[in-house]
Amino acid sequence: MTVRVISGLWRWRRNPLRRRTDTAETWFALLAAVLIVVGAPAVGVAVGTGVHDRLAQWVQDQRQARHLVTATVVRRVPHPPIDPDPETASARDAHHRVVATWRAPDGRVRTGPSISPRAVTPGDRFRLWTDARGRIVPRPMDLSTATSHAVLAGAGAAAATAALVEAVRRLVVWRLMHRRYTRWDQAWERAGQDWGRTGTGR
Numbered sequence: 001m002t003v004r005v006i007s008g009l010w011r012w013r014r015n016p017l018r019r020r021t022d023t024a025e026t027w028f029a030l031l032a033a034v035l036i037v038v039g040a041p042a043v044g045v046a047v048g049t050g051v052h053d054r055l056a057q058w059v060q061d062q063r064q065a066r067h068l069v070t071a072t073v074v075r076r077v078p079h080p081p082i083d084p085d086p087e088t089a090s091a092r093d094a095h096h097r098v099v100a101t102w103r104a105p106d107g108r109v110r111t112g113p114s115i116s117p118r119a120v121t122p123g124d125r126f127r128l129w130t131d132a133r134g135r136i137v138p139r140p141m142d143l144s145t146a147t148s149h150a151v152l153a154g155a156g157a158a159a160a161t162a163a164l165v166e167a168v169r170r171l172v173v174w175r176l177m178h179r180r181y182t183r184w185d186q187a188w189e190r191a192g193q194d195w196g197r198t199g200t201g202r
Helices: 002-013 021-067 086-091 141-190
Strands: 067-074 098-101 109-116 125-130
Touching: 021 141, 067 109, 098 125, 109 125
Parallel strands: none
Antiparallel strands: 067 098, 067 125, 098 109
């Protein structure tokens, strides 16, 4: 794209039919091409790096604040009535609701509802994540997931930047063409309604 714009600019350089709008359009196209080729990736890298640093810090904070403990099943909780929707029913059946007891990191014993990753019976044990007070919390994010989110954020930022530059370029080109057509109309008005007739200009 950049090479094509530069060749077009060189072609207009010595063309006697060149107008100001032609030169402005070509120079702006060159600027837009440079921003898309160089600027958009730079924005993507900057955004991706920033997101990755923040998520990595968040992962570290979660690992420090969340604890994996062993819970013991007290009793199973029966499923609600049969759901006619197969999708929601499948999602519900993939988890096993139980009442369990576990020891919090601060030493206190807690009992409450929980979800077991597999079918269990009273007395079975399973692992769950809690905060420092023993309240159940989601599993902390891992670093690979944080990296994936950062890559997606960087790619999205680069694509959005390129799209914004292209939208601005199209808007500027539209404005230049509008100005060009306006000047043509003014030139036709100055030429008069009888331009081109036999005897005109004598």
